[in-house]
Amino acid sequence: MELTGSSIIAGEMQTTSADFYAINPVDGEKLQPGFAEADGTLVDAAVTAAERDFDAYRMLPLPERADFLLEIGDQLEAGRSDLVDRAGLETGLPQPRLEGELTRTVNQLKMFADFVRDGAFLQTRIDPAQPDRQPLPRPDLRMTQIPLGPVAVFGASNFPFAFSVAGGDTAAALAAGCPVIVKGHPAHPGTCELAAQAIVAAVKKCGMPQGVFSLLQGSSHQLGGQLVKHPLVRAVAFTGSQAGGRALFDLAANRPVPIPVYAEMGSVNPIYVLPGALAEGGEELANAYADSVALGVGQFCTNPGLLFVVKSPELCSFAAAIEQRMQVAPVAPMLHAGIKRNYRQGFEQLQQRKGINFCAGNAPKGDDCLATPALLQTSGERFLVDPQIAEEVFGPSSVMVVCESIEQMLECATALQGQLTATVHATEGETQTCRKLFSLLERKAGRLLYNGFPTGVEVCHSMVHGGPYPATTDSRSTSVGTEAIRRFLRSICLQNFPPSLLPLELQR
Amino acid sequence: MELTGSSIIAGEMQTTSADFYAINPVDGEKLQPGFAEADGTLVDAAVTAAERDFDAYRMLPLPERADFLLEIGDQLEAGRSDLVDRAGLETGLPQPRLEGELTRTVNQLKMFADFVRDGAFLQTRIDPAQPDRQPLPRPDLRMTQIPLGPVAVFGASNFPFAFSVAGGDTAAALAAGCPVIVKGHPAHPGTCELAAQAIVAAVKKCGMPQGVFSLLQGSSHQLGGQLVKHPLVRAVAFTGSQAGGRALFDLAANRPVPIPVYAEMGSVNPIYVLPGALAEGGEELANAYADSVALGVGQFCTNPGLLFVVKSPELCSFAAAIEQRMQVAPVAPMLHAGIKRNYRQGFEQLQQRKGINFCAGNAPKGDDCLATPALLQTSGERFLVDPQIAEEVFGPSSVMVVCESIEQMLECATALQGQLTATVHATEGETQTCRKLFSLLERKAGRLLYNGFPTGVEVCHSMVHGGPYPATTDSRSTSVGTEAIRRFLRSICLQNFPPSLLPLELQR
Missing domain, CATH: 3.40.309.10 (Aldehyde Dehydrogenase; Chain A, domain 2)
Known part of the structure; x- marks a missing residue:
């Protein structure tokens, strides 16, 4: 895999200029290539493509969505040595840690693939019609879940794989049926680009609509703000500092149409x-x-x-x-x-x-x-x-x-x-x-x-990696484990739908 | 039941003064008695009592919580003729409609009582320990739900029973294990007080801690603002206008510790x-x-x-x-x-x-x-x-x-x-x-x-009475049906807990 230094919008590399560089923390040296700072035009292009392809993506049969998640994992595995090498240069993290983190990242994708294929995440409910009920008949009512729409993901610096471009937030949002626009962390832009290339390769191989994923590279707060304020973005996932998370939360709450911000901002873990x-x-x-x-x-x-x-x-x-x-x-x-x-x-x-x-x-x-x-x-x-x-x-x-x-x-x-x-x-x-x-x-x-220690967050069904403010901006959410998918779904009720109009999961 | 014109704080009537009156919409005449406008001191007293009694309430066995909800329904039934008469005077709604709405209100309480007793709402998940897993053992991880804390409920004018003092939001919050502070709607303060008296009677009869419910009477926006900004309030439920809902949402988002606002603000239902x-x-x-x-x-x-x-x-x-x-x-x-x-x-x-x-x-x-x-x-x-x-x-x-x-x-x-x-x-x-x-x-x-009509909202498991903004401030929520309980719960994960420390629902 070759680095271009570019953002990737719906599968397309953009023209580049060397606006910022990754720095090797061990020797303080600039790492090549330079990376281009994305601007408002690219934000709009990425989000518009996501919205354009949202329906096509969310309406795919669940097994295709699951296969796509698995393919992302396979592509990450195929790029493993490049990914680990670049992440090592950009973060200074030791190779065994990075190998383990990449394995965890692939496993997260597998877990969501299984979870999506199973379908139980749709939490369907059926209240059958009661035509003879007095004083009024009851209609047939059925509940399922639908995805919110394009999701903006902000990667963290401390987990260049597991909480970054192809990390837990991206996996959960894609699993829910939402297109994802990642704002890459400027401390490891090369790792971000390599992971994005893996996702783009999976998009192509699985015949997914290309707007389902974009990567915006940049080191300015302005870029993140433009993304959160874009009217077609429907939810935000963030891992990082309290100041950063709260700033995004405030921007989102002040939109004409407010959107949820799931910011995981850390804590002191007593x-x-x-x-x-x-x-x-x-x-x-x-x-x-x-x-x-x-x-x-x-x-x-x-x-x-x-x-x-x-x-x-x-x-x-x-x-x-x-x-x-x-x-x-x-x-x-x-x-x-x-x-x-x-x-x-x-x-x-x-x-x-x-x-x-x-x-x-x-x-x-x-x-x-x-x-x-x-x-x-x-x-x-x-x-x-x-x-x-x-x-x-x-x-x-x-x-x-x-x-x-x-x-x-x-x-x-x-x-x-x-x-x-x-x-x-x-x-x-x-x-x-x-x-x-x-x-x-x-x-x-x-x-x-x-009688344990909080470091080490198991990726499983019962995990809650969240908590009351200021640990997160939404205490009802988790950013690790299968429950993380709920952040990007909402319930919908279908009343008196004929079988031909019911989605597959409600046809019984 | 006698009307006093007072707010009710943790079971106690307050001193009264005739600051505002209900008006009979049919003849435009003032209805007796006058009602006292609650102030910041009463807000603080109500919320402090709610916080004080939160632990005692949430830790009760679920059957006791369920019995309490049923008793509220029984008390409303016992006061039926007073409630319907007063609501008729204050709203001009015809008696059959009010009788039906009160029945629905009682049924909502029964539905939540059954739902709580059943316990499935806790959505427990268990990932058992895998001590021999390589490269690292997996700890025992178990997930359950806990209530958020004191909830502020704002009643609507158009449903003096079903979306008011003892309505769906109160029932859902109490079912979740949260104490409730209701800001009564000033268009039907007498109906509010009667419903509150029924709840207080149920609190006494069931031996519940008294801080579990309070009613604040008032006609000012200021009162609602004070309630939403109180640091011990953990969530807000509201039914009413878009302007009103958005104002509360903005107040809550700007708190030092933001809290969720579930405002159902209506729509044009095409x-x-x-x-x-x-x-x-x-x-x-x-x-x-x-x-x-x-x-x-x-x-x-x-x-x-x-x-x-x-x-x-x-x-x-x-x-x-x-x-x-x-x-x-x-x-x-x-x-x-x-x-x-x-x-x-x-x-x-x-x-x-x-x-x-x-x-x-x-x-x-x-x-x-x-x-x-x-x-x-x-x-x-x-x-x-x-x-x-x-x-x-x-x-x-x-x-x-x-x-x-x-x-x-x-x-x-x-x-x-x-x-x-x-x-x-x-x-x-x-x-x-x-x-x-x-x-x-x-x-x-x-x-x-x-092939139906949207009026008539069935109270059942599959109902979604919510929707994207501006129908509500949180598209992931519903204010009708059992799913409404989720608004007041969050997931919690317990790691390696010995059986003696696990809550009942996780002991298996």
Whole structure:
């Protein structure tokens, strides 16, 4: 596969100019080729093509839609070495991680293919006619689901495959029957183009209408805004920062015709370790926690940014074990220099707050993109008076909040804002406290974990990768798992339709 | 049941003052007693009580929640004659209609009671652990639904029972496990108070926590705004005008923590009569159409405000039959003088537009609240250049759009904005055209009807009473039928929970 540096509109490469480049985070060097910044004309061309081909796409038999998803997966596999090589250059992520992420991305497409083929996602309901009912007869009423229309997808920087061009949002929207226009992440434009080429190849091979997919390349906020405000766009999926997600949400809510924005904006994913679990878990628990903080250089939405413990004699050796583990964690590059800069600034600002002390690991330093894990420490009392401590610092750091008592720990849980996940570590003897804690935490998070770690998001039917604001802009949605398809569907009711007019799934 | 003129906050009557009165629309006279306008302090008291009792309510076993819904229905039945009498005075609606609407309201509560007791609404999913999976084991993952929290409900004027204090939105939110704060409609405050007393009696009898329900009485927009902006309110349900719904939507979207607003704002519910159906249906079709326009003095969200036909020889006698039927329609009072005034103004403005002619029935006139059905006429050509013709005029009028051809009719369908319903009348020989039309209309509406009329919304599992904007602010929702419960729920995932911590519905 060759890179052109162009956006791809309904299968067509556009004229190019070198407006921006990907940067290798490891050596700071520009990567060739240059990429052209898409403009309003291309946005309109992409969305108009999507709208034009929406009916043809959504009305295809479900097995054809499923085969198309599988073919995208096959095309990604065919381009695997190119994809992994380019993503490695653009993100600095190690090859095994990228290989695994690409496999996950292909599996997501397979999962949605199976889900679509099965048809159960249409959640059909039938209330048969009751012609003799008194005082009025009941008509025949049948419910199915229809797709919303063209969907704008904004890829994330931290998962160049799984949350990018051919990632979960694209797979879910295509599975629902919606054409997709991706705004590629400017940190990995080459990876974006290669993935888009794979999708375009699948479109051609499966004879899909070409408007079903377009990729817009660009590094400006303006481009994203134009896309969200285009009248023919019907929904938006986004993974990234709180500022970015909220900006798109506001644009969409202020449209003459508002549209849903599913922005997954990350969170601090608190972990609560009850005293018994701390005493019992000891070094093993400390290691697992330090590893979860360090995983992917802390660049996961589910990175545990807060650890709540209760003052105890064992705390000292627990912290010492974390320190030991963090000191041997590999030094690794963050995704790009900007992320590292933000991490360093965020960490330093947090460290300067009243009542915050350095505890373990290494504070971020230098102008390169390298980082290792670090742990700060504060008291439950400080946490309750300073909401800034609970703000996300994107990177491999975490704050240990030492509470005076279980009661203060519960108070800290009540004070939390919305989260993707919340975790409790407890022994069997602590079930009562654990239940109390979970009853508070279930109002705060989309996923609750018992004796585990939030990093690692399983792609399956029961997954909820979402949560109350500001974890997402729509707490009723998930961006991972089959339930993610519901974001792009709405119910429709057909009244007294003759069999010849009923869609296949309602013909019984 | 005695009227106090007070808001009811968590079971408690408040001090009263006569700030506003209900008006009998038939004679324009004030009805006693006066009602006190709730203020920000009462809003805060109601919402705080709802939040305080949310956990206790949502954690009750589902059968207790179901019994509570049934008891509300029983209490409404016990107050039936008071409710119907007062609603008759406040709305001018005829007794049989009110009796029927109250029965429907009780049936809605029963339907949700059954639905909650059954538990299937929790849509549980289980992905069992796979400890031996390679390269990584899969944890045990289980999904269920949890309620969002306190819900603000705004009642409509046109259904004083079914879309008011104890109506569908309240039933759905309580069924979901959410406390409800109703902002009563100021056109029928006495009916609101009586229904609220019935709910409070059910709260007491069932031993529910009292914060589960409050009624705020008031006639100001400010009150509604305060309620929607209260930080502890988690969702809003509204039935009413487009201006009102959009205003609440904007307030909610601009909150620091945005919340969903489910505003059902009505629509013009177009009916398409294909040439064969017109020729075959003749007078019977004309009568049924005129009756649907006249039903409830045109004060239904599903009132058919647009009729599309194709020029044909039969059109003349079809219009004559409509004229005849409309002339014998009973003169009836609209809900209040303001609605009649708006209807007259809207009708007159529409009639003055270029290319609009009077066709049948009687134009609204006078300062009283009386009205009879009326039909205006225009051409497909005018419809396509003047979007104002498609705007809702709330009342018993409709516009017949005479198209040059089927093609023009399809063009008119493409030009439509979002609708609650869209209807096609066709013969068996017209199935091809009908299919084409429905494929356009299904992108526009929440419910499609074949050879029927949109008035009459069945309360059942398959009903969708919703549709794309501006029919609603959230096309993925319905405000009628069991699916309406989903508006107040979100998915949650529990990872590796021991059986002792799993909720009942996930213990298997």
